[in-house]
Amino acid sequence: MSVLRNKIIKTIAGNIITPTFLPDATYGSIGGLSFVDLESTGIKEIVTTTLHLEKKLGSDYVQKLGGLHKFFSYDRPILTDSGGFQVFSLIHRRKSKLNEITDEGASFVDPITGQKDLLTPESSLTIQHKLGSDIRVVLDEPLGMNDTPEVVESSVRRTTAWAKRSKAQYLKLLEQEGITYSNKDTALIEIGSADESSFHRPLLGAVVQGGGNHEMRKRSAEELIEIGFDSYNFGGFPIKEDGRLDLELSEYLVNLLPTDKIRYAMGIGNPDDVIALAHMGWDMFDCVLPTRNARHGYLYVPKGEGDKDFGN
RNA sequence: GCAAGGGUGGCGGAGUGGUCAAACGCACCUGACUGUAAAUCAGGCCUCGUGAGAGUACGGGGGUUCGAGUCCCUCCCCUUGCA
Numbered sequence: 556m557s558v559l560r561n562k563i564i565k566t567i568a569g570n571i572i573t574p575t576f577l578p579d580a581t582y583g584s585i586g587g588l589s590f591v592d593l594e595s596t597g598i599k600e601i602v603t604t605t606l607h608l609e610k611k612l613g614s615d616y617v618q619k620l621g622g623l624h625k626f627f628s629y630d631r632p633i634l635t636d637s638g639g640f641q642v643f644s645l646i647h648r649r650k651s652k653l654n655e656i657t658d659e660g661a662s663f664v665d666p667i668t669g670q671k672d673l674l675t676p677e678s679s680l681t682i683q684h685k686l687g688s689d690i691r692v693v694l695d696e697p698l699g700m701n702d703t704p705e706v707v708e709s710s711v712r713r714t715t716a717w718a719k720r721s722k723a724q725y726l727k728l729l730e731q732e733g734i735t736y737s738n739k740d741t742a743l744i745e746i747g748s749a750d751e752s753s754f755h756r757p758l759l760g761a762v763v764q765g766g767g768n769h770e771m772r773k774r775s776a777e778e779l780i781e782i783g784f785d786s787y788n789f790g791g792f793p794i795k796e797d798g799r800l801d802l803e804l805s806e807y808l809v810n811l812l813p814t815d816k817i818r819y820a821m822g823i824g825n826p827d828d829v830i831a832l833a834h835m836g837w838d839m840f841d842c843v844l845p846t847r848n849a850r851h852g853y854l855y856v857p858k859g860e861g862d863k864d865f866g867n
Numbered sequence: 868g869c870a871a872g873g874g875u876g877g878c879g880g881a882g883u884g885g886u887c888a889a890a891c892g893c894a895c896c897u898g899a900c901u902g903u904a905a906a907u908c909a910g911g912c913c914u915c916g917u918g919a920g921a922g923u924a925c926g927g928g929g930g931u932u933c934g935a936g937u938c939c940c941u942c943c944c945c946u947u948g949c950a
Contacts, residue, residue: 579902579903604904606904607904634902636902640903641902641903641904643902644903644904665904666904697902788902791902792902793901794901800901819902820902821901821902822901822902824902828901841902842901842902843901843902843903843905844900844903845901847900847901847905847907850905850907851899851900851907853900
């Protein structure tokens with residue numbers, strides 16, 4: 556049963572028709588493509604990485620230059636991640652007392668400078684605010700699929716707690732700018748709806764955790780919905796041992812999320828997966844996979860049109 | 868013409884009497900890659916064989932030696948110095 560949603564996500568930088576896929580641009584660059592090239596692919600919006608920008612350039616610097624859009628010379632919607640997943644991957648590379656997650660935040664050792672650093676829910680949102688992105692994500696604690704129930708429970712609890720702090724920080728930053736916020740604001744509208752003007756504030760999404768455990772996913776979703784966000788995101792690394800996305804979990808989760816909010820599957824980028832999840836009702840996707848694969852010489856072709864002469 | 872140094876796999880470049888099918892790069896091939904600290908990682912890369920393994924290689928020819936990419940002679944070619 557397909558529930559493919561063609562809707563419109565409103566952002567400050569313009570509207571996005573769903574379902575949509577956002578490629579990831581580490582420093583605002585998609586694997587060496589110019590924005591002109593990017594546009595020719597039909598891509599209308601991008602994701603960029605908070606932590607890389609913060610560590611390499613500094614959000615203060617980007618802010619001084621007028622924000623990401625001016626800095627990149629890109630006027631379409633830009634989504635920033637919290638930096639949580641990058642810290643997560645760093646921590647899993649090298650576990651130590653310096654690389655750890657506590658209730659305060661995620662501490663890690665900067666692999667370039669070797670200095671200890673701490674990313675908190677508040678600092679992540681402040682950085683994203685300075686960067687001036689259109690869609691933002693709260694800091695969360697991502698997990699894989701095979702953690703113990705205790706670890707999963709802890710991740711969900713912490714993710715909810717961080718989401719609360721993030722929302723508070725978000726509202727504080729909006730207030731400083733004199734931007735109004737209402738729980739009734741809706742950034743997801745029907746196509747053809749009379750009101751297609753651009754949105755008046757950046758969007759904020761929270762990330763549902765719970766690993767491969769349905770009950771925990773449900774709890775996580777409910778707790779986040781209680782706080783209230785513009786988007787609810789499929790978090791963690793929901794890839795099974797066979798290397799495939801857990802489609803059952805994907806479908807279970809999408810049906811727990813409010814239909815009048817954006818449902819965003821983070822890090823899902825296998826073309827077949829994107830199509831499958833879009834039909835489940837997921838609105839938005841981002842992933843490194845297509846661009847990374849392309850950089851590694853991998854070409855996607857429609858089913859049945861592969862050519863042995865081209866390898867993959 | 869004289870002098871000196873060289874000619875090794877697709878390329879660069881190790882190797883100076885046995886453990887060399889040839890280090891190490893590059894290129895190439897295959898596999899991996901899922902909120903980008905992955906422009907990475909794993910394997911292959913003379914021929915035949917799934918494999919153990921076998922065969923043929925170090926400019927050409929000849930020689931010394933149990934054994935030569937490595938030593939000697941000769942021929943061909945390249946680079947540099949002197950005329």
